[in-house]
Amino acid sequence: ETGVTQTPRHLVMGMTNKKSLKCEQHLGHNAMYWYKQSAKKPLELMFVYSLEERVENNSVPSRFSPECPNSSHLFLHLHTLQPEDSALYLCASSQDSGSSYEQYFGPGTRLTVT
Amino acid sequence: ILNVEQSPQSLHVQEGDSTNFTCSFPSSNFYALHWYRWETAKSPEALFVMTLNGDEKKKGRISATLNTKEGYSYLYIKGSQPEDSATYLCAFRPGNNRKLIWGLGTSLAVNP
Numbered sequence: 171e172t173g174v175t176q177t178p179r180h181l182v183m184g185m186t187n188k189k190s191l192k193c194e195q196h197l198g199h200n201a202m203y204w205y206k207q208s209a210k211k212p213l214e215l216m217f218v219y220s221l222e223e224r225v226e227n228n229s230v231p232s233r234f235s236p237e238c239p240n241s242s243h244l245f246l247h248l249h250t251l252q253p254e255d256s257a258l259y260l261c262a263s264s265q266d267s268g269s270s271y272e273q274y275f276g277p278g279t280r281l282t283v284t
Numbered sequence: 285i286l287n288v289e290q291s292p293q294s295l296h297v298q299e300g301d302s303t304n305f306t307c308s309f310p311s312s313n314f315y316a317l318h319w320y321r322w323e324t325a326k327s328p329e330a331l332f333v334m335t336l337n338g339d340e341k342k343k344g345r346i347s348a349t350l351n352t353k354e355g356y357s358y359l360y361i362k363g364s365q366p367e368d369s370a371t372y373l374c375a376f377r378p379g380n381n382r383k384l385i386w387g388l389g390t391s392l393a394v395n396p
Contacts, residue, residue, distance in 0.1 A: 212386040271382045275328040
């Protein structure tokens with residue numbers, strides 16, 4: 171595997187379900203990100219982890235719970251979601267060194283909440 | 285509120301046409317401007333990171349220019365090919381940190 175991978179690629183869940191999205195980066199990077207992309211909206215940054223510590227949480231509802239067990243893996247745990255949470259969830263990673271924060275993205279998980 | 289505007293929203297061209305589109309961003313507190321190419325069902329792919337006023341970058345048939353004083357960047361594609369069909373996103377970095385402010389993208393369709 172190379173780059174940034176995400177599983178599953180598609181997920182349909184009911185509002186009472188609990189599910190998790192997984193992201194893995196094979197680039198040796200030290201920072202990882204969750205983004206949400208809704209129709210007709212720009213990419214919205216949700217969470218940032220640097221060196222496995224959460225460094226940014228952009229007012230995301232608590233029904234989204236991130237977890238970063240090590241620098242290569244990032245999870246997004248989902249519970250009691252709402253239909254408006256249906257979106258594409260993108261994971262990215264970067265190597266934070268000096269002034270370079272260029273982000274490398276996974277292909278995303280298309281989430282539908284019914 | 286920091287906004288990044290991209291125009292046009294979508295574009296249809298014929299194979300072989302050259303095309304360009306615009307990214308407008310705040311001219312204050314500029315640190316970097318990123319261009320990404322995003323094909324349907326694939327990962328967004330980094331094209332350029334631009335940091336200096338007057339910067340010009342080139343990758344094959346794709347090039348970009350940057351004007352930080354007036355807050356815009358142009359992306360040019362010379363001799364468009366069907367495989368250039370994608371959404372082209374720009375993102376503005378205000379300051380030396382990880383946060384990017386994203387545009388909505390320009391969706392390009394190249395007809396064979």
